[in-house]
Amino acid sequence: MEFCATWTCPGPDGPIHEHAAAFDRGRERRVLIVPALFEEQNRTRRLLVETMRRLDAAGLDSFLPDLPGCNESPQDFAHQSLHAWRRAMADATAQFAATQVLAVRGGALVFPAHLPGHVLEPVKGASLLRHLLRARVISGREAGEQLTIEGLLDQGREHGLILAGYRFNPAMIAGLEGALPAHEGQRTILLSELGGGAALWTRAEPGEDAAQAAALARIVAA
């Protein structure tokens, strides 16, 4: 069994090969995991890969694709938008023949909403954006710059903005400002259902939590 898989999605100059972590034994139940966005993606990766191991043991295949422009993706983050990510996740769904979905946090803004499944602690795009802007204001203040969230937002809407090391283009900023989690029939999983640990996506450094991964896999596999 391969632990990584590739899939293709449209790039600026034709189809691009993207990576996914994968546990694929050709089984009936196949879970597409849509990761959290931006720095939350890194912080939750170990949780999700451990969840995939548990799903594998429970008899489910699972796939964790990179969002274009993130992680191992060969694409440029500066050219991405929520719309492009939605299209990419739809492509991944079709190519991996996913039968259910687990969207994590901001992943609920770009996941294939027609699949049954779960969303873990979905978050509004505006909340993610505000968090990134706030961090930028604080780091600016440390450097003696007088920044405001509104001022940065105006700049971002017009010219784009670098936040947490990511180059957000105006389309990404606009997309985040209005995006709401799009879950319909999917069940929302709350952090409190995962055994009481702290949220790994708010933690300053990436961490892991085996008990949370086990609880998450149990809910997804049920």
Added chain:
Amino acid sequence: MSALASDDTDDRLRAILRDVLGLNADTVASFDADTALFGAIPELDSMAVAGLLTEIEDRFGIVIDDDDIDGEVLETYGNLLAFTAARLG
């Protein structure tokens, strides 16, 4: 610390620091009013400060105006506790 805030606020703020910064319970329990935070704890960069403020808002049900955040608030644990307690009214 009781002069600055109720024990409950103190406990909840320590729990937030533990959860957001991934610090162990003993380290956070040893904080006193003069324990230096920003600049002294490597985990506490600007992104972590933003995370800390968002978590304080969520768990205490308050809204923090970013204009109120200056270097002093994050300088020591005592300052952060007093800042939080003041917003609880």
